[in-house]
Amino acid sequence: MAFEKVKKNLGFGCMRLKMIDDKVDYAEFNRMIDEFIAAGFNYFDTAHGYIDGKSETAIRDCLVARYNREDYVLANKLSDWYFEKEEDIVPLFESQLKLCGVEYFDFYLFHCMTRTAYPKHKECNTFEIIKGLKEQGKIKHIAMSFHDTADILDMILTEQPFIEAVQLQINYLDFDDPGVQSKACYDVAVKHGKKVIVMEPVKGGALVNLPDKAAKLFDELGGSYASYALRYAASYPEVFMVLSGMGNIDMIRDNINTFDSFVPLKKEELEATDQAREIIRLSRQIPCTKCNYCAEVCPKNIPISELFACYNNYLLARATAEEAKASFPNGRAAATDCIKCGKCEKICPQNIEIKAQLEKIGKL
Numbered sequence: 001m002a003f004e005k006v007k008k009n010l011g012f013g014c015m016r017l018k019m020i021d022d023k024v025d026y027a028e029f030n031r032m033i034d035e036f037i038a039a040g041f042n043y044f045d046t047a048h049g050y051i052d053g054k055s056e057t058a059i060r061d062c063l064v065a066r067y068n069r070e071d072y073v074l075a076n077k078l079s080d081w082y083f084e085k086e087e088d089i090v091p092l093f094e095s096q097l098k099l100c101g102v103e104y105f106d107f108y109l110f111h112c113m114t115r116t117a118y119p120k121h122k123e124c125n126t127f128e129i130i131k132g133l134k135e136q137g138k139i140k141h142i143a144m145s146f147h148d149t150a151d152i153l154d155m156i157l158t159e160q161p162f163i164e165a166v167q168l169q170i171n172y173l174d175f176d177d178p179g180v181q182s183k184a185c186y187d188v189a190v191k192h193g194k195k196v197i198v199m200e201p202v203k204g205g206a207l208v209n210l211p212d213k214a215a216k217l218f219d220e221l222g223g224s225y226a227s228y229a230l231r232y233a234a235s236y237p238e239v240f241m242v243l244s245g246m247g248n249i250d251m252i253r254d255n256i257n258t259f260d261s262f263v264p265l266k267k268e269e270l271e272a273t274d275q276a277r278e279i280i281r282l283s284r285q286i287p288c289t290k291c292n293y294c295a296e297v298c299p300k301n302i303p304i305s306e307l308f309a310c311y312n313n314y315l316l317a318r319a320t321a322e323e324a325k326a327s328f329p330n331g332r333a334a335a336t337d338c339i340k341c342g343k344c345e346k347i348c349p350q351n352i353e354i355k356a357q358l359e360k361i362g363k364l
Contacts (some may be wrong), residue, residue, distance in 0.1 A: 003165075003195075005073045005106060006241065008232060008278060010035055010259040011043035011197070013245035014059060015050045015291065024058040031253045033063050037071060039256045041347040045243050047077040047111055048096055051298055055320065059100035074102060077111035077145065078126060081297065081347060084122045093133060104137060110144040111169060112293070112349055115152045126175050127160055136217025143167060145199060147349040150184035157192040167197040167241070169349070171207060172232045172273040173280055174200075174285075179351055198242040202226050206312075207276075211283050214276035221272060226251070227258040228265070230272055237265040248300035285312045286357055287350050292342035294354060302333040302343060304354060311361050325364075 035075040036042075044063060046055045046257075063072060066274070076096050083092055095101065108119060108130060120297075121127060144160075145167035146153055146329050157163060166189040174180040182190040188194050202208050207229040210218075218225050235243045244255050265273065288308040296305055310327045328334070344354045 003073075003105070003106075003240065005070070005140075006043055008041045008043075008259060009239070009241050010041050010167055010230075011045050011075075011243040013199070014044060014046045014055045014189050014249045016245040016290050017051060017055065017058060019051070020217075023261070024054050024062075026062055026245050027057065028248060029058055029062045030066070031249050032246060033066075035249065035252050035256065036303040037067065041256070041259070042071065043073045043075070043241055043243075045075045046100070048092070048099075049081055050294070052296075053099070056096065056099040060099060064101040067103065068198075072337075073106040074100065075107035076100065076105045079111040080117045081293075083124060083126075086129070087362070088148055089124060089129045090133075093138070093350055096143065097138070104140060106140045107143050107165075108133070108139040108141075110142075110281040111162075112347075113144050113156065114148040115145045116346065117154060129160075130164060141165065143197065145197075146207075147351075148187065150181050150188045153185050153188045154191075157194065161192070163194065165195045166199055167199050167243075169200045170196070170198045170233045170239070171201050171229055173203055174211065186236060195240040196236070196238050196340065198233040198239055200289050201242050202229040203287070204245075204291070206280070206285065206289070207289070207349050211279050212274065214279040217276055217279075217280045218270040221269060224254050226254060228269060228273060230255060230258050231262065231265050231269075232260060232285060253315070257258070283315055285315050286352060287348060288312075288319060288352060291349060293347045293349065297342070297343040297347055298333075299341060300333050300337045300339060302335065302337055302358070304358070305359055307335055308357065311357075311364070328344060335359070338362070 018028045035081055044059060044247065046059055047057065083089055107144040111238055130139065134142055141164050142162060143165040144163050168182060168185050168189065169180055170182045170186060174260060175182045180355060208223055208225045215225065230242055230244065233239065245251050246255060286308045288305050290305040291303050298304065338355060340355045348354060
């Protein structure tokens with residue numbers, strides 16, 4: 001299956017753009033886009049809720065307004081927490097087109113599909129509606145991002161065979177994880193003849209901010225920590241796109257260098273990722289990727305992913321308990337403000353037991 005406009009297999013994930021106060025740093029984003037496109041890459045990925053809605057408008061102002069429509073491939077998503085009934089779907093989709101400043105999306109994904117989200121999509125007739133939008137020329141390719149077990153993916157692809165590609169979380173930490181089931185889900189996608197888009201190849205930065213023992217493994221081999229994670233994900237034959245959430249020009253340059261001269265991991269490099277995996281697991285970090293979906297639905301506005309990041313630094317011995325406490329977001333809701341409503345856990349792609357983790361952090 002050829003996606004004709006896609007030039008190279010590194011995609012620009014627009015979830016973690018550099019911010020100045022509460023606004024996207026347009027000057028930095030412009031520089032990143034220019035270098036990315038100049039190097040021959042053209043795939044950009046966003047979603048309605050990324051950066052509290054600022055990702056879509058930043059793409060409109062920095063990409064769409066400055067480049068011809070044929071110069072880039074744009075992917076957006078349908079998130080089930082933004083609609084309640086069938087009548088909401090088309091207005092939501094049209095608002096996304098308007099926010100991005102385009103007349104069509106090259107890829108449109110059913111976002112964060114799980115066993116609980118799937119029935120809602122069926123009840124709201126989203127599959128037929130999205131197929132209709134494709135027939136109207138407003139969508140070129142239909143895909144799905146997926147966060148559940150392989151048997152659920154198999155069921156969905158059997159019932160919805162028109163889905164052309166599946167976006168999966170694939171990285172060397174999660175590939176054999178029984179909860180994430182990256183390998184099993186990849187195998188199901190291949191069985192159904194679907195190409196794979198990789199999300200979270202560096203697991204929200206966890207495979208860049210490594211424990212010292214894991215970092216030493218890659219230091220001895222040379223090259224950036226991110227490059228090993230990206231090459232691992234891109235080495236699987238049915239992967240046609242690897243998304244990287246890039247936040248500054250240095251990330252862009254490092255990732256471009258990795259894919260411009262791409263080679264699959266060698267034996268000793270693959271062995272290093274195996275060893276790093278075990279070291280990371282022993283640190284027992286919270287497997288948060290900083291997607292912030294939890295914060296979007298938290299009635300107490302707790303900055304959950306930021307708290308988790310501070311706690312992980314403590315676990316990695318990069319901060320004492322007091323230093324971790326001092327680095328918590330100042331003047332905002334605390335872990336102890338959690339009312340245990342569970343809304344965050346229902347939406348978490350990583351299936352983190354957020355209530356229990358917040359209680360642990362609160363006690364610390």
